[in-house]
Amino acid sequence: MTTEALYQELILEHNRKPRNFREMENADRKIEGRNPLCGDALTLWVKMDGDSIADVSFKGQGCAISKASASLMTTAVKGKTRDEAEHLFERFHDLVLGTLPESEQASLGSLRALGGVSRFPLRVKCASLAWHALRAALEQGEGEVSTEREGPEPPPLEGA
Amino acid sequence: MIVDRVDFPLLAMQPDLHYLDSAATSQKPRAVLDAMMDYYTHDNANPHRGAYALSARATDCYHRARERIARFVGVHDIDRLIFTRGTTESLNLVAAAWGRTNIGAGDEIVVTGLEHHANFVPWQQIANEKGARLVICRLTDDGRVDVDHFRSLVGTRTKVVAFSHVSNALGTINPVEELSAIARRVGAVVVIDGAQAAPHLPLRLDDLDVDFYAFSGHKMLGPMGSGVLVGKRELLEAMPPYQTGGDMIEFVGDERSSWNVLPHKFEAGTPNVGDAVGLAAACEYLDRVGMDAVRRHEETITALASERLRAVGDVRIYGPPPAERSGVVSFTVGDIHPHDLATILDEDGVCIRAGHHCAQPLMRRLNVPATARASFYVYSDESDVDALVAGVERARAVFAG
Numbered sequence: 001m002t003t004e005a006l007y008q009e010l011i012l013e014h015n016r017k018p019r020n021f022r023e024m025e026n027a028d029r030k031i032e033g034r035n036p037l038c039g040d041a042l043t044l045w046v047k048m049d050g051d052s053i054a055d056v057s058f059k060g061q062g063c064a065i066s067k068a069s070a071s072l073m074t075t076a077v078k079g080k081t082r083d084e085a086e087h088l089f090e091r092f093h094d095l096v097l098g099t100l101p102e103s104e105q106a107s108l109g110s111l112r113a114l115g116g117v118s119r120f121p122l123r124v125k126c127a128s129l130a131w132h133a134l135r136a137a138l139e140q141g142e143g144e145v146s147t148e149r150e151g152p153e154p155p156p157l158e159g160a
Numbered sequence: 161m162i163v164d165r166v167d168f169p170l171l172a173m174q175p176d177l178h179y180l181d182s183a184a185t186s187q188k189p190r191a192v193l194d195a196m197m198d199y200y201t202h203d204n205a206n207p208h209r210g211a212y213a214l215s216a217r218a219t220d221c222y223h224r225a226r227e228r229i230a231r232f233v234g235v236h237d238i239d240r241l242i243f244t245r246g247t248t249e250s251l252n253l254v255a256a257a258w259g260r261t262n263i264g265a266g267d268e269i270v271v272t273g274l275e276h277h278a279n280f281v282p283w284q285q286i287a288n289e290k291g292a293r294l295v296i297c298r299l300t301d302d303g304r305v306d307v308d309h310f311r312s313l314v315g316t317r318t319k320v321v322a323f324s325h326v327s328n329a330l331g332t333i334n335p336v337e338e339l340s341a342i343a344r345r346v347g348a349v350v351v352i353d354g355a356q357a358a359p360h361l362p363l364r365l366d367d368l369d370v371d372f373y374a375f376s377g378h379k380m381l382g383p384m385g386s387g388v389l390v391g392k393r394e395l396l397e398a399m400p401p402y403q404t405g406g407d408m409i410e411f412v413g414d415e416r417s418s419w420n421v422l423p424h425k426f427e428a429g430t431p432n433v434g435d436a437v438g439l440a441a442a443c444e445y446l447d448r449v450g451m452d453a454v455r456r457h458e459e460t461i462t463a464l465a466s467e468r469l470r471a472v473g474d475v476r477i478y479g480p481p482p483a484e485r486s487g488v489v490s491f492t493v494g495d496i497h498p499h500d501l502a503t504i505l506d507e508d509g510v511c512i513r514a515g516h517h518c519a520q521p522l523m524r525r526l527n528v529p530a531t532a533r534a535s536f537y538v539y540s541d542e543s544d545v546d547a548l549v550a551g552v553e554r555a556r557a558v559f560a561g
Contacts, residue, residue: 003507007500007558038499039516039529061529063497064559120503 005116006123007064014068019075020057031140033060033133035125040066044133051081053138058130065114065123070130072111082138089131096127161541162457163449168539169193178510178547183328183356183488183535185378188442192381195441196434206430208407222433225440226423232443233375234364235390239422242396243436246387247355248278250374251322253389253402253426254351255282258372259320261400262349265291267319270348272297272305273525274327274334277518279353283322292319299525303330303479311342318348325357325373329517329533330479331462331488333361340369349395355379358388359537360458360486362451365390381446381538382439385432396422403428446538454538458487461536465489465545472552478526487536490517493552496559498532504558505551512548 024045031044042060046053056074060067073092077085092111094100098118105112117127165171167189171179179187199221205212207219230238244250259282263269269283273296287294295313298306305323314321321343326333340350350370357363359380365373372395377386401408401419405428410418419425446454463482466489469475474494479485493501498514505512513533516523523529534548 003504003558006503012559038514039520039523040499041529063499065500123499123503126499 006120008113008116010072010110010113011064011068014071015064018058018067018071020078021059021071022057023059024055024057027055027057029137031133031137033129033136035062035066035129037125038063040126040129042066042070042130042133044070044130044137046134046137053077053080053082053085056134058133062129063123063126065117065126066129069114069127072114073130073134076109076111077134085134085138089135092131093128096124161539162453163189163538165539167191167445171539174509176509178508178544180534180536180540180544180548181511181513182359182537182540183331183379183533184513185384186359186381186537187539188383188438189381189445191445192383192438192441196383196438199434199437204434207433208424208431218433221437222431225433225436228440229388229436229443232363232447233358233373233388233390234366236366237393240391240393240396242389242391242423242426243431244374244387244389245385245432246376246378247353247374248387250372250387250389251278251351251353252282254372254374254391255286257399257402257426258349258395259283259286260289263287263290263292263319266317267292268295268313268315268317269293270295270297270310270313270318270321270343272310272323272334273299273521274303274305274324274330274332275322275519275521276324276328276353276355277520278355279322279324279351280521283320293317296521297323299522302481303327303332303526304484305332305334305339307335307338307342310339314342314346314348316346318343318346320349320351322351322353324353324355326354326360326486327479327519327522328356328488329519329522329531330490331356331485331535332479333357333484333486336368336370344369356486356488359446361455371395377435377439377442380439381442383435386435386439388439389426393422396426401425401428405429407431449538457538458536459483461540461542461545462487462489464542465534465536465548468545468549469552472549472556474556475552478528478531487540488533489535490531490533492528492531493556494559496555498530500559501532501552501555504555505548508547508551508554510544510547510551 027045027047029046033042040062044058047055058070096117168187203217205215205218207222230241298309343350351372352370354375358375371392373390378384408428410420476492478490502514515530
């Protein structure tokens with residue numbers, strides 16, 4: 001397995017120019033996603049229109065995989081209902097774990113570019129971080145929570 | 161390299177592997193594995209207990225391991241050498257047993273911005289518990305402790321200063337004598353995290369005026385789960401125990417108990433004899449190589465790696481010059497995230513660490529989320545540096561786009 005399969009051109013391109021990479025002032029949900037093992041951190045903003053995701057954006061720091069995955073996710077879920085987004089996450093998660101049947105992969109569109117992650121088990125969390133943040137945003141309503149645990153937002157990253 | 165790679169079964173069986181993560185854990189020579197195998201094959205029993213010859217042999221193995229390790233780090237009074245699970249447990253022992261008794265509201269604990277979480281979080285927690293203040297010393301731009309700032313922080317309220325002998329993330333070798341002398345002037349207790357020093361520098365702890373010195377076996381060719389705390393006898397004797405239970409008691413009454421003498425007072429439960437024997441064998445191996453030779457080798461290879469990496473464009477190296485650094489090169493390459501770099505290097509069989517190195521306070525001060533870290537040891541050689549540099553160049557090509 002070569003890293004070329006992991007770092008496909010689409011991934012590299014989304015890493016260089018992430019889509020929806022901005023703060024959102026009129027968001028009604030905001031989630032801090034953290035990967036405590038590697039220190040990757042992103043903030044996800046969501047604006048709902050009834051049961052649908054009207055707008056979604058993110059900012060943060062992380063590896064190419066986590067950044068590209070967050071970027072691709074924002075383009076994939078905009079306009080989707082809560083249930084559709086949840087269903088998409090389930091299939092995406094199967095893809096990066098390597099358990100999604102070949103026949104179902106086409107329905108994932110450009111998200112398929114992250115299929116190579118399944119050969120790099122240590123990187124599955126990088127690819128899933130933004131999706132976990134999205135799930136928390138959709139399930140836990142308003143407020144700020146960590147994706148890693150229930151409870152208050154972890155302390156900010158600024159130095160003491 | 162200054163040892164034969166054949167001495168290390170894992171490296172001998174994987175000739176294409178470039179193991180550059182020895183600051184995380186070292187590989188183990190056959191001599192260490194054999195010593196542990198011998199112990200379990202011929203001498204294993206619960207020490208200090210049975211009135212039979214085998215238990216006496218196990219007790220003897222444990223005692224001789226303590227003697228051997230004490231000799232390696234220059235400690236004459238071997239009862240002040242306590243076995244622990246590792247540096248983390250050693251430092252938690254000090255923070256809990258000494259700290260909880262001696263630190264109170266309004267006291268100050270001085271640490272540095274270089275610390276590994278193991279020498280930071282225990283002090284932060286005891287400070288929060290006791291209403292004491294954790295004071296964090298600034299660093300210079302090249303990742304050394306700012307000694308002037310340290311001097312200004314240490315005062316009459318300072319109860320304890322805790323700092324690393326060598327930084328795990330940058331390799332900075334701190335001026336232990338100078339910093340300890342500053343702490344001594346106000347009577348503060350000095351606690352040293354020696355996890356990255358004991359494997360790489362010659363140590364004479366009896367000559368070092370510090371109160372507690374902690375290190376791990378697994379970073380110095382020994383087994384995981386072995387560690388040491390060396391403490392001043394009078395402090396260890398005055399402190400309450402860390403854990404209670406078997407082996408550490410003198411007499412147990414219905415209402416109260418009394419404690420065994422050093423070192424047993426701090427070694428509750430069945431001791432880890434097998435790993436102590438392994439660590440003693442590691443000390444024997446390192447002494448045969450010679451710790452001065454280890455230090456010279458690491459300085460040479462670190463200088464070489466730094467120079468070769470700097471010749472690659474976009475590489476930024478953190479920390480002081482190699483002469484003031486142990487065998488660690490902490491670096492970033494352009495805006496390639498260190499995790500991506502590590503994944504690409506892994507494909508070439510090059511193992512490096514990427515991330516915050518359990519030193520998030522330091523990463524904030526360097527203003528980077530993470531760095532890549534290549535770390536060297538006795539079995540590292542120029543071919544490892546070649547592979548590292550080639551991998552970095554390949555990563556640049558992948559991300560050039």
